[in-house]
Amino acid sequence: MTEYAPYVLMSIFVGALSDKWDKKRTLLVCNAVAALGTLLF
Secondary structure, X not given: OHHHHHHHHHHHHHXXXXXXXXXXXXXXXXXXXXXXXXHHO
């Protein structure tokens, strides 16, 4: 359960910010970061 705590805490703030940002660019950046994380780990 504790491994989900950072996701829950960050989602509150990131959700508010992502509403203000361009949706397409946000999706591209998030997917790129996820892909890099997958390749590195």
